[in-house]
Amino acid sequence: MKRPWKDVSVALRDGMIHWPGDPECHIKRVVSMDDGAVCNLTHLSMSAHTGTHMDAPRHFIADGMTMEQMPLEPVIGRCRVFELDCEDQITVDDLKKLKIAPRQRVLFKTRNSTRSWAMNEFDKDFVSIRADAAQYLVDQGVVTVGVDYLSIGGFNKDGVETHQIMLGAGIWVIEGLNLAEIKPGYYELICLPLKLEGADGAPCRVVLR
Numbered sequence: 001m002k003r004p005w006k007d008v009s010v011a012l013r014d015g016m017i018h019w020p021g022d023p024e025c026h027i028k029r030v031v032s033m034d035d036g037a038v039c040n041l042t043h044l045s046m047s048a049h050t051g052t053h054m055d056a057p058r059h060f061i062a063d064g065m066t067m068e069q070m071p072l073e074p075v076i077g078r079c080r081v082f083e084l085d086c087e088d089q090i091t092v093d094d095l096k097k098l099k100i101a102p103r104q105r106v107l108f109k110t111r112n113s114t115r116s117w118a119m120n121e122f123d124k125d126f127v128s129i130r131a132d133a134a135q136y137l138v139d140q141g142v143v144t145v146g147v148d149y150l151s152i153g154g155f156n157k158d159g160v161e162t163h164q165i166m167l168g169a170g171i172w173v174i175e176g177l178n179l180a181e182i183k184p185g186y187y188e189l190i191c192l193p194l195k196l197e198g199a200d201g202a203p204c205r206v207v208l209r
């Protein structure tokens with residue numbers, strides 16, 4: 001019997017933590033049965049990079065692919081979850097130990113999963129991917145990279161470079177995973193971002209088993 005699917009997406013909720021400066025996440029019930037209406041209806045407004053989401057190349061590459069152009073291959077299939085005990089950034093040395101294979105989908109579990117998501121404010125010290133480590137991932141030929149907080153690159157560090165390197169190489173990026181319940185190893189991955197036309201990113205539901 002197959003093991004059950006595990007949801008590694010974070011719940012979207014009104015006023016949730018987001019990247020500093022990005023639009024607030026507003027989720028409000030605008031029609032309510034409590035007020036005598038025949039149905040409930042929720043209005044939603046947020047950045048495309050809220051919670052668990054994907055980055056399309058268009059996020060940092062002016063003529064890069066947009067969300068609706070994404071092939072399904074990068075987001076459905078076998079993936080590998082690596083656990084790293086980095087305190088600051090993921091470095092080339094950290095990655096060299098992992099024996100990353102070409103064409104792999106890789107997810108990195110760090111202390112972000114337990115620490116950053118438990119905080120009441122944005123965690124500026126989340127573990128991110130250093131620019132040279134991003135280049136190493138490109139050189140290894142990975143297809144998809146997932147991380148367990150809101151950006152692959154650091155806050156006030158090399159956020160721009162890391163995005164430019166990975167998105168410029170056509171890697172599909174999943175950000176904002178919560179891998180707290182996931183042990184390192186091989187999994188089946190299903191990650192389906194909203195088909196937002198022309199968009200540089202999209203919220204997604206991500207499950208593993």
Ligand SMILES: [Zn+2]
Pocket residue numbers: 049053054055150151175201
């Ligand atoms: Zn993003």
